[in-house]
Amino acid sequence: xxxxxxxxxxxxxxxxxxxxxxxxxxxxxxxxxxxxxxxxxxxxxxxxxxxxxxxxxxxxxxxxxxxxxxxxxxxxxxxxxxxxxxxxxxxxxxxxxxxxxxxxxxxxxxxxxxxxxxxxxxxxxxxxxxxxxxxxxxxxxxxxxxxxxxxxxxxxxxxxxxxxxxxxxxxxxxxxxxxxxxxxxxxxxxxxxxxxxxxxxxxxxxxxxxxxxxxxxxxxxxxxxxxxxxxxxxxxxxxxxxxxxxxxxxxxxxxxxxxxxxxxxxxxxxxxxxxxxxxxxxxxxxxxxxxxxxxxxxxxxxxxxxxxxxxxxxxxxxxxxxxx
Amino acid sequence: xxxxxxxxxxxxxxxxxxxxxxxxxxxxxxxxxxxxxxxxxxxxxxxxxxxxxxxxxxxxxxxxxxxxxxxxxxxxxxxxxxxxxxxxxxxxxxxxxxxxxxxxxxxxxxxxxxxxxxxxxxxxxxxxxxxxxxxxxxxxxxxxxxxxxxxxxxxxxxxxxxxxxxxxxxxxxxxxxxxxxxxxxxxxxxxxxxxxxxxxxxxxxxxxxxxxxxxxxxxxxxxxxxxxxxxxxxxxxxxxxxxxxxxxxxxxxxxxxxxxxxxxxxxxxxxxxxxxxxxxxxxxxxxxxxxxxxxxxxxxxxxxxxxxxxxxxxxxxxxxxxxxxxxxxxxxxxxxxxxxxxxxxxxxxxxxxxxxxxxxxxxxxxxxxxxxxxxxxxxxxxxxxxxxxxxxxxxxxxxxxxxxxxxxxxxxxxxxxxxxxxxxxxxxxxxxxxxxxxxxxxxxxxxxxxxxxxxxxxxxxxxxxxxxxxxxxxxxxxxxxxxxxxxxxxxxxxxxxxxxxxxxxxxxxxxxxxxxxxxxxxxx
Numbered sequence: 001x002x003x004x005x006x007x008x009x010x011x012x013x014x015x016x017x018x019x020x021x022x023x024x025x026x027x028x029x030x031x032x033x034x035x036x037x038x039x040x041x042x043x044x045x046x047x048x049x050x051x052x053x054x055x056x057x058x059x060x061x062x063x064x065x066x067x068x069x070x071x072x073x074x075x076x077x078x079x080x081x082x083x084x085x086x087x088x089x090x091x092x093x094x095x096x097x098x099x100x101x102x103x104x105x106x107x108x109x110x111x112x113x114x115x116x117x118x119x120x121x122x123x124x125x126x127x128x129x130x131x132x133x134x135x136x137x138x139x140x141x142x143x144x145x146x147x148x149x150x151x152x153x154x155x156x157x158x159x160x161x162x163x164x165x166x167x168x169x170x171x172x173x174x175x176x177x178x179x180x181x182x183x184x185x186x187x188x189x190x191x192x193x194x195x196x197x198x199x200x201x202x203x204x205x206x207x208x209x210x211x212x213x214x215x216x217x218x219x220x221x222x223x224x225x226x227x228x229x230x231x232x233x234x235x236x237x238x239x240x241x242x243x244x245x246x247x248x249x250x251x252x253x254x255x256x257x258x259x260x261x262x263x264x265x266x267x268x269x270x271x272x273x274x275x276x277x278x279x280x281x282x283x284x285x286x287x288x289x290x291x292x293x294x295x296x297x298x299x300x301x302x303x304x305x306x307x308x309x310x311x312x313x314x315x316x317x318x319x320x321x322x323x324x
Numbered sequence: 325x326x327x328x329x330x331x332x333x334x335x336x337x338x339x340x341x342x343x344x345x346x347x348x349x350x351x352x353x354x355x356x357x358x359x360x361x362x363x364x365x366x367x368x369x370x371x372x373x374x375x376x377x378x379x380x381x382x383x384x385x386x387x388x389x390x391x392x393x394x395x396x397x398x399x400x401x402x403x404x405x406x407x408x409x410x411x412x413x414x415x416x417x418x419x420x421x422x423x424x425x426x427x428x429x430x431x432x433x434x435x436x437x438x439x440x441x442x443x444x445x446x447x448x449x450x451x452x453x454x455x456x457x458x459x460x461x462x463x464x465x466x467x468x469x470x471x472x473x474x475x476x477x478x479x480x481x482x483x484x485x486x487x488x489x490x491x492x493x494x495x496x497x498x499x500x501x502x503x504x505x506x507x508x509x510x511x512x513x514x515x516x517x518x519x520x521x522x523x524x525x526x527x528x529x530x531x532x533x534x535x536x537x538x539x540x541x542x543x544x545x546x547x548x549x550x551x552x553x554x555x556x557x558x559x560x561x562x563x564x565x566x567x568x569x570x571x572x573x574x575x576x577x578x579x580x581x582x583x584x585x586x587x588x589x590x591x592x593x594x595x596x597x598x599x600x601x602x603x604x605x606x607x608x609x610x611x612x613x614x615x616x617x618x619x620x621x622x623x624x625x626x627x628x629x630x631x632x633x634x635x636x637x638x639x640x641x642x643x644x645x646x647x648x649x650x651x652x653x654x655x656x657x658x659x660x661x662x663x664x665x666x667x668x669x670x671x672x673x674x675x676x677x678x679x680x681x682x683x684x685x686x687x688x689x690x691x692x693x694x695x696x697x698x699x700x701x702x703x704x705x706x707x708x709x710x711x712x713x714x715x716x717x718x719x720x721x722x723x724x725x726x727x728x729x730x731x732x733x734x735x736x737x738x739x740x741x742x743x744x745x746x747x748x749x750x751x752x753x754x755x756x757x758x759x760x761x762x763x764x765x766x767x768x769x770x771x772x773x774x775x776x777x778x779x780x781x782x783x784x785x786x787x788x789x790x791x792x793x794x795x796x797x798x799x800x801x802x803x804x805x806x807x808x809x810x811x812x813x814x815x816x817x818x819x820x821x822x823x824x825x826x827x828x829x830x831x832x833x834x835x836x837x838x839x840x841x842x843x844x845x846x847x848x
Contacts, residue, residue, distance in 0.1 A: 061556050062555045065555060157552065157555075188455065188457075195814050195815065199814070199815030204436075
């Protein structure tokens with residue numbers, strides 16, 4: 001027996017003992033100490049006999065870009081954190097495989113063969129009720145109130161930023177650029193990511209910040225601060241559905257499919273409301289009463305699944321207002 | 325000069341330099357090939373491209389002008405203050421090499437809407453309206469470093485004025501300012517073109533400050549646009565195109581100093597001259613205001629240390645990022661020393677042989693000073709992409725850092741390394757000293773102090789770098805500056821300021837080591 005064979009034989013039992021790995025690529029806050037990632041990892045590893053490895057990018061905007069740029073040469077199995085606006089583009093790039101998960105019994109209507117939803121939310125502007133006594137009730141009023149400063153996110157790089165572009169396009173259609181122009185002077189910061197922008201709002205850099213209707217629930221339930229509220233717009237609020245999908249060169253398709261299945265169970269979903277501060281996609285009203293009371297569902301406008309062209313048009317409407 | 329036959333050792337010493345040349349050649353030719361073979365730019369938006377270039381230059385010219393005017397004014401006040409010149413010069417140098425992330429966060433802490441200044445003015449019922457996340461903030465922080473850089477240049481010029489000249493002025497009752505305007509102007513500004521071009525290059529390659537303080541898509545420099553193209557738009561074509569645009573523009577601007585300069589003025593040693601003036605309260609006040617201006621960012625240390633967090637300090641994520649930072653800096657320095665010594669050896673060989681090639685060696689190394697880090701990152705990212713991401717992020721960041729610091733080390737050491745090279749060469753030939761022996765027993769002891777000083781300075785520069793790591797980081801690899809920036813982005817301000825303070829204290833320690841080492845050596 002030569003030396004190489006000896007070493008291989010020695011390492012064989014170790015190989016047999018090694019657990020399978022599932023590499024999930026997501027945005028940083030999902031797997032932060034306060035995010036749902038660490039708890040979900042524990043729950044999934046209890047049932048899968050595997051190691052769940054979170055890999056993170058700075059923001060949701062950077063996730064898809066990374067996989068697209070590298071053609072997933074880094075070998076991730078699942079991409080978690082795209083939203084419905086990016087689905088069409090993701091499919092076009094031929095980076096994902098179809099799943100066989102049943103998504104018929106969810107809180108939201110969902111029927112997509114590549115992606116499964118894991119949470120949803122509604123966009124809104126957050127304000128400090130101790131500072132702003134008369135908040136605007138509509139986009140129209142917001143644009144008329146020159147005294148109000150706003151922080152938004154860049155629609156090219158951030159999914160909430162793109163969400164606002166969608167929201168404005170849904171409300172104002174052809175007049176979207178005009179509306180963007182009207183509020184241009186009020187926008188004091190256009191941040192790269194939601195967390196950057198939200199942090200600057202908390203540091204007093206603006207009166208309003210683009211976020212979700214669920215954001216005040218975090219301040220109320222975790223910090224005990226009741227002053228942060230979300231604006232309730234007469235026009236209704238646009239929604240965002242966050243999804244995950246299995247990447248084409250996933251090393252273990254069955255394990256990846258198991259994770260997608262698991263993501264629609266209570267053991268995954270119970271960590272969403274007070275971890276990712278979004279609404280779960282299965283009905284958890286009974287067990288998450290506190291959360292739903294602190295973040296009641298707003299009036300919603302129609303959910304749309306845009307084509308790449310539509311998405312580009314939203315961004316262009318915003319860009320025109322900056323360039324001109 | 326005698327023709328000198330190279331021994332085997334000389335070839336070994338030259339090897340890193342040739343490896344460096346080969347790497348640069350592969351890098352440039354691959355990216356150039358990529359650039360000429362681009363068939364289409366699907367998402368190319370000419371208006372944004374032009375706006376980015378326009379903004380890059382507007383902010384650079386603004387910061388550069390402000391820095392030179394204020395720098396000159398500061399140098400005069402510092403000169404008039406008649407204080408210890410070595411301390412003042414070291415202080416200005418120190419401010420110049422402080423990590424950008426520290427000055428940026430220090431300025432945010434002082435000038436933001438809930439910052440110290442706002443609170444102070446609030447107590448006095450004065451409305452505060454300055455926005456640090458704006459062009460004003462970018463110019464302010466960019467100018468901080470460049471004011472120190474420019475002030476140091478002028479200050480060194482001023483203290484080099486011969487004492488006799490000053491005595492004659494005083495005995496004839498000619499005011500110093502008048503002589504400055506009429507006689508000294510040409511002397512003071514001689515060699516300033518290289519400083520102003522360097523300042524401009526620093527400002528054009530502005531990334532970290534714009535990354536942290538840009539509050540609008542309108543405020544995007546070419547460097548930030550490269551970052552956005554790679555990270556958010558998956559558009560490597562645009563990143564490479566932007567990188568090349570920047571490279572060509574910077575090379576055009578700095579062409580004059582690359583070809584004319586042998587060394588940068590600010591690295592030369594200085595004599596002392598004193599301007600005997602009576603104490604003037606007004607000047608004293610301005611002197612202390614200047615010190616206060618440079619000290620503003622240090623206030624964040626108080627906030628940071630008050631927010632002491634032991635759990636964070638011993639957390640795996642922080643310790644890992646600290647280890648990565650130290651490892652990157654260590655590797656960068658090692659690579660850089662290898663490249664520098666090897667290229668200096670080749671450079672001196674051509675000097676000894678009286679050949680023109682020494683200018684090309686200087687050019688091949690100093691050209692890297694004018695390629696901003698993100699442009700280089702875009703090119704290396706593409707190269708790594710071509711080889712299926714075979715090279716690890718840690719190595720890539722170390723290589724990029726080393727390429728960035730090598731020209732600085734080369735320029736800093738070149739003067740001392742080639743000192744008396746003609747006489748030395750005659751002796752080397754006479755006594756048949758081998759190349760390896762010459763390097764170890766003659767060259768290294770000769771440049772020992774300079775090497776210690778520049779190694780510590782560049783180690784600190786590398787530690788505080790937040791450029792290439794923004795592109796090449798992943799879950800397992802991040803450095804301390806990135807860790808701080810991510811804490812800040814997650815609105816954990818207290819934690820971010822705490823880690824920043826610990827990091828700066830570590831940097832102070834590292835900067836103190838060479839002083840101690842040199843003192844110890846001098847005593848022995």
